[in-house]
Amino acid sequence: MWRKTTDAQNLIITKVKNSALQACAPPIMPNLMTKIAALIVAAGRGTRAGGEMPKQWQRLGATPGALRVIDHAIAAFRPHVARVVVVHHPDDMDLAQSLENVTLVPGGATRAASVKAGLEALENEGIDKVLIHDAARALIPAEVIRGVLTALENHNGAAPALMVTDALWHAGNSRNAAQTGVFVDGTRDRNGLYRAQTPQGFAFEAILAAHRAHAGEAADDVEVARAHGIAVAITEGSEENFKITHPGDFARADALVRQRTEEKAQMEIRLGNGYDVHRFGEGDHVWLCGVKVPHGRSLQGHSDADVGMHALTDAIYGALARGDIGQHFPPTDPQWKGAESHIFLRHAIGLAREMGYEMMNCDVTLVCERPKVGPHAASMRAALADIMGVDVEKVSVKATTSERLGFTGREEGIAALATAALIKS
Numbered sequence: 001m002w003r004k005t006t007d008a009q010n011l012i013i014t015k016v017k018n019s020a021l022q023a024c025a026p027p028i029m030p031n032l033m034t035k036i037a038a039l040i041v042a043a044g045r046g047t048r049a050g051g052e053m054p055k056q057w058q059r060l061g062a063t064p065g066a067l068r069v070i071d072h073a074i075a076a077f078r079p080h081v082a083r084v085v086v087v088h089h090p091d092d093m094d095l096a097q098s099l100e101n102v103t104l105v106p107g108g109a110t111r112a113a114s115v116k117a118g119l120e121a122l123e124n125e126g127i128d129k130v131l132i133h134d135a136a137r138a139l140i141p142a143e144v145i146r147g148v149l150t151a152l153e154n155h156n157g158a159a160p161a162l163m164v165t166d167a168l169w170h171a172g173n174s175r176n177a178a179q180t181g182v183f184v185d186g187t188r189d190r191n192g193l194y195r196a197q198t199p200q201g202f203a204f205e206a207i208l209a210a211h212r213a214h215a216g217e218a219a220d221d222v223e224v225a226r227a228h229g230i231a232v233a234i235t236e237g238s239e240e241n242f243k244i245t246h247p248g249d250f251a252r253a254d255a256l257v258r259q260r261t262e263e264k265a266q267m268e269i270r271l272g273n274g275y276d277v278h279r280f281g282e283g284d285h286v287w288l289c290g291v292k293v294p295h296g297r298s299l300q301g302h303s304d305a306d307v308g309m310h311a312l313t314d315a316i317y318g319a320l321a322r323g324d325i326g327q328h329f330p331p332t333d334p335q336w337k338g339a340e341s342h343i344f345l346r347h348a349i350g351l352a353r354e355m356g357y358e359m360m361n362c363d364v365t366l367v368c369e370r371p372k373v374g375p376h377a378a379s380m381r382a383a384l385a386d387i388m389g390v391d392v393e394k395v396s397v398k399a400t401t402s403e404r405l406g407f408t409g410r411e412e413g414i415a416a417l418a419t420a421a422l423i424k425s
């Protein structure tokens with residue numbers, strides 16, 4: 001959705017509704033990325049934030065190996081751009097040299113001067129678009145960056161912002177001699193007001209020319225751009241894209257890093273595959289995936305030779321990187337002679353749970369000409385689900401023939417393949 005308004009200087013500000021755009025926006029193609037640079041300004045002194053060193057060099061999180069504010073900011077842009085330029089304070093050269101795979105540029109006395117220094121360093125480097133970002137907005141979500149890049153496909157300027165939702169007051173000192181402190185002395189219309197964030201993205205040549213031509217102060221690059229005729233589309237900002245400005249902002253950033261780390265751990269998925277074969281011998285049934293299936297022959301093995309359950313058990317061990325069924329239940333050990341295979345599967349899923357994983361889903365394929373598996377597939381799914389203590393919807397059992405080719409085609413035995421996906425619980 002696009003809404004156009006005309007401001008006092010007759011410059012168009014276009015509001016881009018990101019959620020709608022993101023739904024249909026294709027990812028930025030790697031070949032287009034080669035012309036996009038991130039310019040991260042980190043040359044401030046962080047006087048309001050305090051601390052032993054400027055805020056951008058402080059760590060988020062208590063652990064010694066925790067990433068610094070600037071490391072987070074750089075990491076956020078890596079997937080979206082080909083070049084990262086970091087503008088640092090000349091006094092921070094030693095700190096800046098610890099940054100890998102970035103172009104370092106000494107900054108200036110003001111933010112605008114630092115941005116200009118960074119832009120100058122990118123001249124004649126084949127850059128089409130530049131995203132100018134505060135290092136202090138370290139925890140920017142990827143969708144905010146994508147929103148700006150998407151808007152830049154149609155505009156020479158785009159920047160994220162959040163609509164002001166609170167009432168706005170003006171404060172003044174009390175006129176009553178008996179009262180001291182700050183008092184509300186007026187309200188302001190919040191309609192149409194936004195809280196500006198970064199990255200502020202621009203067509204490179206246009207913003208370079210604007211910064212070169214700009215004299216005096218500027219709150220940000222949008223102000224510089226608009227002063228020189230570049231229309232700026234507003235894209236969706238995020239509360240997570242806050243600027244670390246005061247000491248209390250570190251606690252907020254730490255908490256967000258912790259939350260993201262926990263969410264990421266929960267999203268940890270491990271995949272494993274398993275394969276097993278058992279030959280036919282004399283008998284009148286086979287055990288397949290926990291179901292006794294009548295058949296003119298039986299599968300031979302040290303245990304009950306449930307080839308499907310063995311493949312699934314191995315898939316779980318594989319996902320956990322904890323060896324295979326033979327290591328846990330050696331065929332040389334007489335105690336497993338004739339053992340029911342659910343013992344093995346229970347052990348594997350139990351180990352997964354001990355290690356903090358739960359079954360996400362699993363899929364077993366039996367390869368045989370006979371017996372026909374289809375009529376038993378539902379019972380097999382139910383049996384496996386019951387043994388593992390998971391919902392049957394997480395378990396798939398299917399079969400295929402090998403077109404009478406090979407040992408399964410000659411009905412010398414049955415093969416089974418399995419895949420297991422485990423998720424951090």
Ligand SMILES: Nc1ccn([C@@H]2O[C@H](COP(=O)(O)OP(=O)(O)OP(=O)(O)O)[C@@H](O)[C@H]2O)c(=O)n1
Binds near residue numbers: 087111
């Ligand atoms: N001369 C300057 C001033 C600021 N910045 C950068 O601009 C961003 C936004 O500025 P701000 O949050 O105001 O940072 P500081 O200037 O460091 O903070 P303070 O005003 O508290 O000293 C920061 O990433 C900061 O490092 C810069 O590159 N060069």
Ligand SMILES: C[C@](O)(CO)[C@H](O)COP(=O)(O)O
Binds near residue numbers: 111197220
């Ligand atoms: C550019 C900016 O982040 C937009 O909100 C902000 O203006 C820079 O920080 P400062 O505190 O205003 O210096």
